[in-house]
Structure formats: structure tokens, C-alpha cells
Amino acid sequence: MIIEGAHVVTVSGDEFAGGHVVVEGNRITAVGAGPAPDRAGNEVVDGRGCLLTPGFVNTHHHLYQWVTRGLAVDATLFEWLTTLYPVWAGIDEHAVHTGARGALAQLARTGCTTTTDHHYVFPREGGDLLGAEIRAAAEVGLRFHPTRGSMDLGQRDGGLPPDHVVEDRDAILAASQDAIDRWHDPSAGSMLRIALAPCSPFSVTGELMRESAELARRRGVRLHTHLAETVDEEDFCRERFGCSPLEYVEGLGWTGDDVWFAHAVHLDDAAVKKVAATGTGVAHCPSSNARLGAGIARTRDLRDAGARVGLGVDGAASNEAASLLEEVRHALLFARAVGGPTALGVRDALELATAGGAAVLGRGDEIGTIEAGKLADLALWRIDGPEHVDVADPVAALVLGSPPPLELLLVNGRAVVERGRVLTVDEEAVGRECAAVHRNLLEKAS
Numbered sequence: 001m002i003i004e005g006a007h008v009v010t011v012s013g014d015e016f017a018g019g020h021v022v023v024e025g026n027r028i029t030a031v032g033a034g035p036a037p038d039r040a041g042n043e044v045v046d047g048r049g050c051l052l053t054p055g056f057v058n059t060h061h062h063l064y065q066w067v068t069r070g071l072a073v074d075a076t077l078f079e080w081l082t083t084l085y086p087v088w089a090g091i092d093e094h095a096v097h098t099g100a101r102g103a104l105a106q107l108a109r110t111g112c113t114t115t116t117d118h119h120y121v122f123p124r125e126g127g128d129l130l131g132a133e134i135r136a137a138a139e140v141g142l143r144f145h146p147t148r149g150s151m152d153l154g155q156r157d158g159g160l161p162p163d164h165v166v167e168d169r170d171a172i173l174a175a176s177q178d179a180i181d182r183w184h185d186p187s188a189g190s191m192l193r194i195a196l197a198p199c200s201p202f203s204v205t206g207e208l209m210r211e212s213a214e215l216a217r218r219r220g221v222r223l224h225t226h227l228a229e230t231v232d233e234e235d236f237c238r239e240r241f242g243c244s245p246l247e248y249v250e251g252l253g254w255t256g257d258d259v260w261f262a263h264a265v266h267l268d269d270a271a272v273k274k275v276a277a278t279g280t281g282v283a284h285c286p287s288s289n290a291r292l293g294a295g296i297a298r299t300r301d302l303r304d305a306g307a308r309v310g311l312g313v314d315g316a317a318s319n320e321a322a323s324l325l326e327e328v329r330h331a332l333l334f335a336r337a338v339g340g341p342t343a344l345g346v347r348d349a350l351e352l353a354t355a356g357g358a359a360v361l362g363r364g365d366e367i368g369t370i371e372a373g374k375l376a377d378l379a380l381w382r383i384d385g386p387e388h389v390d391v392a393d394p395v396a397a398l399v400l401g402s403p404p405p406l407e408l409l410l411v412n413g414r415a416v417v418e419r420g421r422v423l424t425v426d427e428e429a430v431g432r433e434c435a436a437v438h439r440n441l442l443e444k445a446s
Contacts (some may be wrong), residue, residue: 002036003412006047006380007394009347011047012056012353012369018357021052023376026189026413031370049384050407051394053350053375055113056324056371057357060224060262060283060312063117063133064088064096066103067437069320071431077292079229082158084317085121089165093127095437100136102434103316105422108140108401110323113411114357114367115142116283116312117261118224118322121165121197122175130179134192134326141416141424143377145191145361147197148179152208158240160202169208172198173215189366189375191412196223202236206252213253222258223290223363225249228271229263230294230370249301254281260360262312264302273299281360286330286354287321296334298342299352303367310357325403328353332399346399376413381406416426 001023007350008019013015022030022042030036036044064089072083091099100117107115117136122129130148137144153159154166167175176196184194196216198204209225217224227243228234246267249255255274260281267275275282284297300307311327313319329348335344358368366375382405383389383397391397398404411416416424 001044001045003045003047003052003378003380004035006050006052008052008306008370009350009369009395012352012371018048019052021370021378023378023410023413026376028370028372028374028376030372031124032193045380045408047380050400051381051383052370052400053111053379053381054351054354054368055379055409055411056111056328057279057310057361057368058107058112058115058312058324059310059357060285060314061115061316062119062315063100063136064091064119064121064129065099065101065315065317066322067095067099067434068317068441071317071440073076073291075331076232077294078160080292082320084352085162085165087441087445089162089429090110090441091121091123091129093129093132095441096129097132097136098430098433100133101140101430103424104137104140104142105425105427105430106322106421107313107324108142108409108416109221109383109406109420110325111379111409112379113322113379113407113409114145114361114363116145116147116195116224116361118147118149118197120151120197122150122167123165125345126175134183135268137192139425140422141411141414143411145193145195147195148176148303149197149199150208150212151203152175152197153203153205158266166203166317169211172435173211176212176215179220179276180221183220184219188221189412193221196226200226200233200387201241201248202233209249209252209254217258217373222260224255224260225254227261227264228266229289230292231266234266239418244271246274250274251407259360262314263294263297263385264290265289265297267298272301272305272307275302276307280306281310283312283330283360284309285312285314285319285327286334287327288318289328290334291318296338299331299335299345300339303348307424308356308359309352310360323403324353325398346393346396349399350395376410378408378410379406
């Protein structure tokens with residue numbers, strides 16, 4: 001396949017107005033200015049009037065929450081969690097598979113080619129929930145980095161989650177080992193990689209954090225958790241552990257280039273430097289942090305310090321839009337709102353969604369930029385309509401303008417979206433199923 005005539009933004013330093021990209025199988029084999037040198041016998045996609053970017057990388061999500069949107073919309077994080085835990089306690093394989101298909105289709109429609117998921121709610125009678133979302137990702141066709149999350153610190157032991165949604169630590173570690181054995185594919189070009197993800201300092205014991213880190217490093221998988229999201233979390237850690245959230249998890253082995261934190265909003269100067277110095281990654285979730293009033297992450301400071309920063313939509317129950325393109329715009333606007341007009345440029349914001357996210361997931365050598373040899377994960381955006389045609393800078397049209405139509409989304413060289421329509425699943429049918437599951441979960445919780 002040849003994509004020709006588009007404004008190509010490689011995110012690796014080059015831009016080509018009216019450039020070309022050649023895809024063979026699941027790899028990019030050529031990129032450059034002007035028409036492709038050899039068009040004979042190849043499928044040619046007319047990219048005139050379009051902007052071609054790397055596919056977006058979503059570094060934090062809770063896919064099942066797609067079927068619990070619109071609840072506790074004016075609550076703080078802890079109030080929101082307290083309201084939703086009883087609803088989430090009713091999820092099962094069908095609910096998770098259905099919600100994941102809806103959330104993944106939305107991600108695809110908004111330019112995402114690779115996504116993580118942080119699934120940490122495992123009701124005792126829920127069934128194979130991680131398997132359900134892995135099946136959904138294969139159906140929709142996205143590159144998937146799910147995490148086997150966990151909670152073992154219930155209310156009776158001073159944690160936030162209800163006791164009936166936490167698990168025994170030995171059972172969690174056994175399930176984590178099993179998830180790696182069943183699904184983790186470390187091979188080049190992998191479509192599926194597992195990470196381990198105890199939920200947060202206020203829902204997980206220190207013993208589980210430490211033992212999960214040891215297991216992950218023995219098996220060569222990555223580590224993920226929520227950290228420094230709210231002032232309430234800061235207060236919890238200082239009261240219970242006598243230190244900040246980052247100091248607490250660092251003492252448990254939770255910093256390094258195999259670790260990434262979701263949110264990292266409340267970091268002081270020393271913590272920003274520590275995150276960068278240890279190579280730890282950050283999933284910046286601007287819309288969810290704003291929805292819950294948690295604050296604005298120090299994106300500019302983290303980047304200046306040399307930290308790896310990507311974007312995340314977070315769960316759809318705290319970001320009902322769940323649009324990765326919207327996160328690009330919000331990352332830029334919120335950074336400028338607190339840091340001034342030069343805090344983040346339009347190309348910086350695009351880099352967060354692409355190369356930044358790839359670096360956070362340890363896949364910068366395979367995805368995140370448009371270069372020969374990299375995987376063919378590409379997003380072609382139409383910017384010649386009336387909403388964008390007179391925007392002088394095509395990257396500004398994407399980042400600052402209204403969301404443009406997605407002309408084509410390739411994942412591993414396969415078309416997943418064409419002309420704004422997801423090709424791999426029936427979106428209307430998925431929507432009806434999601435609505436039915438939503439009603440059922442509320443009935444079970446009432």
C-alpha cells in the first residue's frame with residue numbers, strides 16, 4: 001500500500017508536504033517527499049487534503065467502565081470511587097467484553113492504534129475478565145497492552161474499596177503469573193503484551209506491591225499503578241506511611257524504566273526529578289483529572305527533566321468522551337493554562353500521543369513515529385473540509401481545531417477505520433449491547 005499526497009508528520013523530526021509512505025505487510029518500508037518512486041502494482045491511497053500521523057498510543061484506561069458512564073458526575077475521586085465500587089462489583093465476562101468493545105471502537109475512531117488497559121476489579125463470580133477484554137481487542141483490531149490489576153486492601157484493613165471487591169494476595173500473584181503465561185507475547189511486532197498493575201496505595205498492601213514488582217521483573221514484564229492523582233491520596237500516604245506517594249512506592253521497588261504511573265499530578269520538584277532520573281514513565285490523563293477536579297500534571301516540567309510522558313484517556317466513567325484525540329488538545333490547553341503560551345507546542349502535544357506513549361510502553365523502537373522499518377500503525381486525518389481547510393498549519397488543524405474526520409486507520413498494516421467508520425465491529429449493535437449491560441449493572445447494584 002502507498003499513501004500518497006498527504007502532509008506527512010513523522011514525529012521523528014521530518015515533515016513532508018505532499019509526501020508518501022509505503023507499507024509492505026505490517027511494516028513501513030519507505031517515507032519521503034513527493035510521489036512514491038515505484039507505484040506499479042501497489043494499492044494507492046489518495047492522501048491529498050489529509051494529514052498523516054503515527055497512530056496514537058493510549059497509556060492508561062479502564063475499558064469496562066464504558067458501560068458505567070455518567071455516574072457521580074459531580075463527585076471527588078474518593079466519592080466517585082465509593083459510588084461506583086458497588087456497581088463495578090457486578091461485572092462479569094459479558095459486561096467486560098461488551099464494554100471493552102465499545103471503548104476500543106471509540107479509541108480506534110479517535111486515532112488510537114495501541115492501548116493499555118488497567119483492569120483491577122475481579123468479582124469472585126465474574127469469570128475470565130482479562131480474557132474477555134483481550135478477546136475484544138482482537139476483534140476490534142488494536143495493539144493491546146492489558147495489565148493484570150489487583151486490590152487486596154479493603155475497608156476493614158483501612159483501604160478504600162469494599163471488602164467484597166478485593167482479592168487474597170496469594171490468589172492475585174497466582175493469577176498474575178497465569179496471565180503472563182497465557183498471554184504475554186514479547187516477540188517483535190507483538191499485538192499483545194501483559195503488565196502487572198496493583199491499583200493504588202490506598203487499595204493495595206505494600207506486600208502485594210513489592211511481590212508484584214519481583215514477579216514482573218523475574219518474568220520480564222512491565223509495572224503500572226495509579227500514583228499522586230489527588231490531594232486526598234497525598235494525605236492518605238502521609239498519614240498512613242509518613243511519606244509522599246512517590247517515596248512510598250519507591251521504597252517498594254516501584255521506580256525504573258519498566259514502571260509507569262497513571263496521573264502523577266501532585267509531584268513536587270524533587271519528585272519530578274526523581275521520576276525522570278529513574279526512567280519511570282507517566283500517563284498524563286488531562287480530561288479525567290479535570291473531570292474529577294484532581295488538578296493538572298506538570299507536563300512541561302516532567303518533559304524538561306527528561307521524563308517519558310504519554311497520554312491516557314483513563315476510564316470512561318471519569319472521561320465519558322474517551323477520545324484520545326481530545327486528550328492531545330486538552331494536554332496542550334491545560335499546560336498553557338498553568339504554564340503560559342509556550343508551555344507546550346502543537347507538535348509537542350502530538351509527540352505525547354505518539355512517540356511519548358510508545359516510549360512509556362517500552363515500544364519506541366517499533367511504533368510512535370513514521371520511519372522505515374517501524375510497524376504500520378498510521379492515522380490519516382482529513383483536513384480539507386470547511387472546518388480545517390483554511391488553517392495554515394496542518395498540525396494545528398488537528399490539535400487545536402475541531403476533531404477532523406479519520407479517513408483511514410491502519411493497525412499492523414490492517415485497515416480498522418475507513419472514512420470515520422470502524423470496519424471490524426458493528427458499532428450500532430455494540431452500542432445497544434452496552435446500554436443493556438449498563439441497565440443490568442445498575443439493577444444489580446440497587
